[in-house]
Amino acid sequence: MSSNNQFPQWEVFLQEKNGKPFEHQGSVHAADKKMALQNARDLYTRRNEGRNLWVVPTEYIAATTLEEEEEFFDPAADKIYRTPNFYKMPQGTKNL
Amino acid sequence: MTEEEKLQKFQQRIDAGEKIEPRDWMPEGYRKTLFRQISQHAHSEVIGMQPEGNWVLRAPTLRAKKILLAKIQDEGGHGLYLYSAAETFGIDRAEMIEMLHQGKAKYSSIFNYPSLTWADMGAIGWLVDGAAIVNQTMLAKCSYGPYARAMVRICKEEGFHQRQGYEIMSKMMNGTAEQKEMAQDAMNRWWEPSLMMFGPHDSESAHTKESMQWKIKVESNDKLRQRFIDRTVEQAHHIGLNVPDKNLTYNKETQHWETSEINWEEFWNVVKGNGPCNHQRMTHHIKYHNEGEWVRECALAFENKKSNNIVVNLN
Numbered sequence: 001m002s003s004n005n006q007f008p009q010w011e012v013f014l015q016e017k018n019g020k021p022f023e024h025q026g027s028v029h030a031a032d033k034k035m036a037l038q039n040a041r042d043l044y045t046r047r048n049e050g051r052n053l054w055v056v057p058t059e060y061i062a063a064t065t066l067e068e069e070e071e072f073f074d075p076a077a078d079k080i081y082r083t084p085n086f087y088k089m090p091q092g093t094k095n096l
Numbered sequence: 097m098t099e100e101e102k103l104q105k106f107q108q109r110i111d112a113g114e115k116i117e118p119r120d121w122m123p124e125g126y127r128k129t130l131f132r133q134i135s136q137h138a139h140s141e142v143i144g145m146q147p148e149g150n151w152v153l154r155a156p157t158l159r160a161k162k163i164l165l166a167k168i169q170d171e172g173g174h175g176l177y178l179y180s181a182a183e184t185f186g187i188d189r190a191e192m193i194e195m196l197h198q199g200k201a202k203y204s205s206i207f208n209y210p211s212l213t214w215a216d217m218g219a220i221g222w223l224v225d226g227a228a229i230v231n232q233t234m235l236a237k238c239s240y241g242p243y244a245r246a247m248v249r250i251c252k253e254e255g256f257h258q259r260q261g262y263e264i265m266s267k268m269m270n271g272t273a274e275q276k277e278m279a280q281d282a283m284n285r286w287w288e289p290s291l292m293m294f295g296p297h298d299s300e301s302a303h304t305k306e307s308m309q310w311k312i313k314v315e316s317n318d319k320l321r322q323r324f325i326d327r328t329v330e331q332a333h334h335i336g337l338n339v340p341d342k343n344l345t346y347n348k349e350t351q352h353w354e355t356s357e358i359n360w361e362e363f364w365n366v367v368k369g370n371g372p373c374n375h376q377r378m379t380h381h382i383k384y385h386n387e388g389e390w391v392r393e394c395a396l397a398f399e400n401k402k403s404n405n406i407v408v409n410l411n
Contacts, residue, residue: 005190005392005393005396006188006189006190006193006392007392007395007396009183026177026180026245026246026249027180027183028176028180029189031392031395031396031398031399032395032398032399032402035395042169042173043173043176043177046166046169046170046173047253063119065119065120066117066119066120066121067121
């Protein structure tokens with residue numbers, strides 16, 4: 001064990017208000033879950049930015065890359081029939 | 097794609113105002129410059145806690161002490177945001193701290209000046225944080241996503257730092273003759289080092305051209321320095337402080353304040369490690385880093401023990 005160990009990295013997600021989504025804030029270093037939550041509180045909520053936190057070890061985050069962006073996301077590009085405006089409704093239709 | 101094509105595509109993304117993210121392709125020079133700049137910025141935030149830490153136990157009131165503690169805690173937090181941003185280049189924080197301790201990484205020279213009186217807490221908040229805000233507001237528009245996002249967060253928090261500093265100066269300028277003298281003395285000592293914070297003139301700055309092309313910087317050192325001077329001179333006069341520069345004049349045509357040439361010999365001397373506190377700042381950082389070793393070891397041992405507690409004892 002390196003004496004200079006800065007602990008594993010965790011990604012921090014914060015819910016600003018009850019009912020809102022959890023949003024990524026940044027990361028912290030911590031030896032365990034409890035320390036990760038405490039460090040995240042001290043770093044990201046000093047001004048009441050939120051009252052509900054998630055921490056996830058960074059190594060468990062999988063991410064796409066810019067290189068594979070087109071191949072990965074383009075299949076959704078030509079499927080406008082997934083949106084309501086694609087469909088023509090008979091004139092005079094109500095509540096639809 | 098050839099390297100040349102990749103570089104061209106990269107420049108197109110920059111020119112289109114896109115942000116570069118850690119896993120995107122980027123030229124080696126971009127990566128190197130940003131890593132050096134962000135890690136240096138992180139070290140500056142952390143080393144910057146020392147001159148202010150010097151006054152926590154001697155703050156004149158409980159209110160002042162609480163504010164100073166909150167400000168120092170923010171600086172530590174800013175260091176952490178920035179270490180995270182630098183870590184996106186795949187270099188661990190532990191390595192960065194090692195580079196700092198070995199003198200391979202620098203921090204802002206401003207923190208190599210001593211904080212001699214309580215008025216220095218005012219001058220640091222108002223002038224040093226003020227200069228940092230001008231620079232950081234520009235950096236919030238930088239092309240590297242993680243750095244720009246860290247800057248947005250930091251700028252939000254810095255607002256109070258500068259105001260609390262100006263409040264200290266203003267209170268002292270409304271106080272006794274000795275308090276006024278103390279405030280003016282702090283102004284005299286911190287003014288020129290604050291101007292130096294923006295770095296060498298554009299014509300002398302080794303990295304400016306490339307950094308501007310890649311939008312690591314979006315405004316030049318001299319332009320930012322002038323913005324700081326224009327704001328600060330008027331704030332100084334507003335509370336009766338003199339700007340310690342006999343050549344200070346307002347140019348009605350350009351609508352800018354003009355100042356004397358900065359003592360660049362002193363600037364480079366402090367950068368090279370010969371400032372009044374270079375040795376003290378590093379010694380302090382190394383000492384407390386090493387003294388914290390047992391705490392880090394205990395925390396890891398505790399975690400290891402918890403994660404191994406399902407092992408059956410066979411004896």
